[in-house]
Amino acid sequence: MKVASYLTTPIYYVNDVPHIGHSYCTLATDTLARFARMQLGNNEVFFLTGTDENSQKTVDAAAKAGVSIEVYLKDMAARWQSTWDTIGISYNDFIRTTEARHVDTVHELFQKIYDKGDIYKGTYKGLYCTGCETFKKSSDLNEAGRCIDHPNQDIKHLDETNYFFRLSAYEKPLLEWYEKNPDWLQPRSKKNEIISFIKSGLEDVSVSRETAEFGISLPMDPAHKVYVWFDALINYYSGIRTPEREHFWESAFHIIGKDITRFHCVIWPAMLMAAGIPLPKGVFAHGFFTIDGTKMSKSLGNVISPVDLSVQYGNDALRAGLLSSFEFGSDGDFSAENFAEFYRTKLAGGVGNLFNRVTVLITKFCDGQVDLNNAGLDLKPEFEKFESLLEQKQLKGAYDFYFATVDAANQRLNETEVWKLAKIDADAASKIFTELFDYLVLLSEMAVVLLPESAPKMRAMIGLEGKVGAAQIMFDSGRTDK
RNA sequence: CGCGGAGUAGAGCAGUGGUAGCUCGUCGGGCUCAUAACCCGAAGGCCGUUGGUUCGAAUCCAACCUCCGCAACCA
Numbered sequence: 001m002k003v004a005s006y007l008t009t010p011i012y013y014v015n016d017v018p019h020i021g022h023s024y025c026t027l028a029t030d031t032l033a034r035f036a037r038m039q040l041g042n043n044e045v046f047f048l049t050g051t052d053e054n055s056q057k058t059v060d061a062a063a064k065a066g067v068s069i070e071v072y073l074k075d076m077a078a079r080w081q082s083t084w085d086t087i088g089i090s091y092n093d094f095i096r097t098t099e100a101r102h103v104d105t106v107h108e109l110f111q112k113i114y115d116k117g118d119i120y121k122g123t124y125k126g127l128y129c130t131g132c133e134t135f136k137k138s139s140d141l142n143e144a145g146r147c148i149d150h151p152n153q154d155i156k157h158l159d160e161t162n163y164f165f166r167l168s169a170y171e172k173p174l175l176e177w178y179e180k181n182p183d184w185l186q187p188r189s190k191k192n193e194i195i196s197f198i199k200s201g202l203e204d205v206s207v208s209r210e211t212a213e214f215g216i217s218l219p220m221d222p223a224h225k226v227y228v229w230f231d232a233l234i235n236y237y238s239g240i241r242t243p244e245r246e247h248f249w250e251s252a253f254h255i256i257g258k259d260i261t262r263f264h265c266v267i268w269p270a271m272l273m274a275a276g277i278p279l280p281k282g283v284f285a286h287g288f289f290t291i292d293g294t295k296m297s298k299s300l301g302n303v304i305s306p307v308d309l310s311v312q313y314g315n316d317a318l319r320a321g322l323l324s325s326f327e328f329g330s331d332g333d334f335s336a337e338n339f340a341e342f343y344r345t346k347l348a349g350g351v352g353n354l355f356n357r358v359t360v361l362i363t364k365f366c367d368g369q370v371d372l373n374n375a376g377l378d379l380k381p382e383f384e385k386f387e388s389l390l391e392q393k394q395l396k397g398a399y400d401f402y403f404a405t406v407d408a409a410n411q412r413l414n415e416t417e418v419w420k421l422a423k424i425d426a427d428a429a430s431k432i433f434t435e436l437f438d439y440l441v442l443l444s445e446m447a448v449v450l451l452p453e454s455a456p457k458m459r460a461m462i463g464l465e466g467k468v469g470a471a472q473i474m475f476d477s478g479r480t481d482k
Numbered sequence: 483c484g485c486g487g488a489g490u491a492g493a494g495c496a497g498u499g500g501u502a503g504c505u506c507g508u509c510g511g512g513c514u515c516a517u518a519a520c521c522c523g524a525a526g527g528c529c530g531u532u533g534g535u536u537c538g539a540a541u542c543c544a545a546c547c548u549c550c551g552c553a554a555c556c557a
Contacts, residue, residue, distance in 0.1 A: 010557070025557040052555090193486065200485095205554080229555045257557030267554085287487095288557065295551085326495080331487075331551075333494075341506065349519055357516030364515070400505085410520055419515040477517050 003036045003391060004253030004281050006046045010260060011097065011235050014051040014076045015061050018083040020322070020334070021257075021288065021296060023306035027319045028286060028328060028395060029255040030089045034449045035390045037090075046248045048239040049084065050095035051077045052232045054215040054225075069214065073098060087306050088315040088453055095239045097216075097231060105238035106231050107219045109275045110207075114220060118166040118274040123159065124206050163208040163224060170270035171202045177269060183282065185265050186393070187329035190258060190285045194265045205267065233268045237277065252280035261285045284393060287331035309339070313479060316451040317343050324399035348477035350406045351443070351451070357413070358436045359461045359471040365422040366433060370466035374434035379442045386446050402443070402450055409439035437466065 009029045012022055026049060033047040053073050062072035077096050084091060095102060113119045178184065178195055185191040208224040209215065215225030240248045256264050261283075269279050290296065296303055309318045321339045324346075326332025362368055382405060389398040412435060422429035444458035454474050463469040 013556075016556070019557090021557045023557085028557095055555095189487080196485085227555090232555080255557095259552080259557070260555070262554060286557070288551080290550085293550095296556090330495095335494095338494075338506080345506070348517060353517050353519050355516095357520075359516090361515045403505090407521095411522095413515080414513070414521040417513075417515095419513090422515090471516090473517065475517080477519080 003032075003039050004251045005036055005040055005044050006240065006248035006252040007033045007036065007048070008236050008239070008252065008254050009049040010254075010256050011050040011052040011095065011232055012080060013055070014053045014073060014080070014096075015055070015057055017303075018080055018306065019296065020291075020304040020306050020309070023083075023087060023318070024289070024322050025255060025257055025286060026084060026089055027087070027322055030091075031319065031323060031395055031449060032253075032255065032390070032393065033090055034452060038449055039387075045092075046240065046245060047090060047092045048095060048236065049089070049091045050093075050235060050239070051080050051097070052228070052235075053077070053096055053098045054231050055228050056212055056214060059214045083307060087310045087318060090452075093239055095235050097235055099238075101241060102231075102235060102238040103216050105241055106216050106226060106234050109234055109237070109271070109277075110226060110230075111219045112276065113165065113271065113274040114163075116274055116276075118169060119163050119207065120166065122162060122164045122204075124162040124164075160210045161224075162206040162210065163218065163221070164204045165207045165230070165267075165271070165274075167202045167205050167267065167270055170273060171198060173273055174198050174202075174266065174270060177279070184279075185261075186282065186284045190261055190265075190329075194261060197262065198266060202266070229263055229267075230271070233263060233271065236280070237272075250278060250281075254280060254283045256283060256285050258285045258287055284329070286328055287326070289326060289332040289334045291333075292335045292337075293333055304334075304336075313339075313343055314453065314475070316453045317347055317475065320347065320399055320451060323395045324403075326396065328393055328395040343475065343479065344477055346403050346406075347475035348479075350403055350410075351454070352473065352475035352477070354406050354409055355440060355443075355458060355461050355474065356471045358409070358440055359468050361419060361422075362433050362437070362468050363471070365419070365426075365429065368463075368468045370433055370437045370468065371430045372434065372466045374431045376434040377438040379438055382442060383445065390449065398446075399450060402446055405439065405443060405446070409436060409443075412436065412439070437462070437468075 007029050009026050012018070016022075029047065029049070033045055036045045051073075058073060059069060062069045065072055067075075073096070077094075081094050084094075110119065175195065175198055178191065178198075182191070185194060207227045207230045208218055208221075209227055210224050212225040215228065216231050218224045218226060236252060236254065237249070240246060240252075254264055264283050264285075272279050291304060306318060309321075313321075317339075321342050322334065325334055325338065325342070362370060386398060386401055389401055412432070416432045418429050418432045418436070421432065440458070440462050444455055444462055447455040447458055457472060457474050460469045461471060
């Protein structure tokens, strides 16, 4: 099988506000899901996203907002979900880690690993930062002995009983796994990084919190709560625990940001090995982008809202602009200026104008009827090229190819000067019109994956049986002036 | 000696041994079917620095300079 049928995004931390970085990851996954549906059929693909909710910070945020934890979480999760709805994400299910189906699965896996002997009780001594929800080394603290990222919170000296996951036992199995499955983690640079990390030695990791007031209780010791990331990773498995979905697991594929590669490519596979569950088909770690060359941050105020861009330019522009501006798997940059330029040149001047001019031409000179008996163009190789790019997850490559196809059609138009030809030699012109029509059909088919919101409009313009529909504006070049 | 990535035309990037490419921008021309859009052409690069390997290096090796991420839970 060339494409995975079960695709996941990370579950996003519920306290955050969805920003353009999250959207990038989710749109990339959405594109792969749409492509998988094209290849395998709608019912053969399952796309999961969701929210990560079992955190101490949730309790604090709810208290600050003056609402119950349940209400707070429900509101925040709804906010994420509506963002994805607004920007046109075709997820099949949205999982929340406070849902019973997830809690049950976490209990089940935790128990399994415990029974196997790979979770054991021990003591952890250390400095703990509530802000990071992690233990700190003294070298991580500032002069005042506080966390660099959360200088306003006290560092706690914890000496608590914890349950540990025997990650150290999986050093060898993991290395063997990577040896046998060289393409499991992409891109390659990330794989090398992970392998050298594993080789540097793995230590057992704490998987419970005694002091946490909110979270999933350990099945064998309810006073302890499961450590958030241990619970979070399991969401991918929780999401398909129904009879009709179970078969998806064997073809699971995780799309993640490069920052969480270690969790997904060291701990998660080790957890699954311990629980006796087959590993997913693969993981892809994408890169991060800066905004106008600067790292995105709330304090700098350069965080861009995906919803704002969607409102101004439309969902297709948002996804195409993000996914085509730099290679999937590399880091890049995104700027409002470049985005407006992309919209104006590639979408309005390229795709939109081509559909408009061809539709108008055919309407004007052939009364809207294309002669499908003409030989036309054999564009099958072009479509195969498109498929091969997406199979390799070259999202930017696929968009570049799309726009190159637009250019090819425009060139054909200009070199044949069909608007002159139509007045002199109607038969010759008819053949060219059929060719141009074939280009539009190809572009509308690829748009199902790359420009899904525009695809129906394209089909409407192409019409049925060679009878083109009315021309319409898909990408208004005037929009950039707003 | 913490780990990793990057330095190629005005901007953003591709290019892992054999005459420097792409997108956008700029300039000139063409066309007038089209969303002031489309097509053609041109200018513009000692491929970070220095040294080395080679018949030949943006591409391999060494050193150095600069920038940027990460350093167990922000995509």
